[in-house]
Amino acid sequence: MITQRVVIVVTASVVAVLAVVLMVVRWDDANKIAVVMSAVAAVAAVGVGIWAGLPTRRSGGRLRVSRTGKATTGSKGSANTGLSASGGLLTE
Template sequence: MTAVLVAALAVALMVLRWDDANKVAVVVSALAAVAAVGVGVWAASSGTRPSGSGSPRVSRSGSATAGRGGRAVSGIADRSGSLPGEARVDRSGDARTGDDGDAVSGISRG
């Protein structure tokens, strides 16, 4: 569809006189700028979540190791409790920690 529009615009600009072609080019440029701003606003308002359910998913995350007093999470760590939807972890790896540490293989909230 885009290729057809570009080809039609190119033909129109070649056929028209210079003054008319200039006016058409200005109008097309203005419309493209407004469309670009609209797409930018739409993209910013939709957030950075991937398409689909909007629920975070982790699969085959591998292992996590923390030192003494540290925290190891092999999966999802949601300290704020603000994850959208229902979080899901499949086949997370091992989580290991030293003395006085915290290890979670799956989902850690809080």
């Protein structure tokens, strides 16, 4: 959660600084800055899109769990026999 907040604060700060710069500089200079920043943002967006679409790296190891015991719970509870992991860590 901390990383997400840092990213949003940095992004908002960069946008605010750029907005102030574009308001302060002359029209011709603001136009040039806006064109360059738009090109940079477009390339970054394509790169992030490609990066997000790439498959994640798997560890390649198998997961084996044995003798974890018996799990019991009440009517509204949940039980764990000794292994808790996200779905991406479990093999099929």
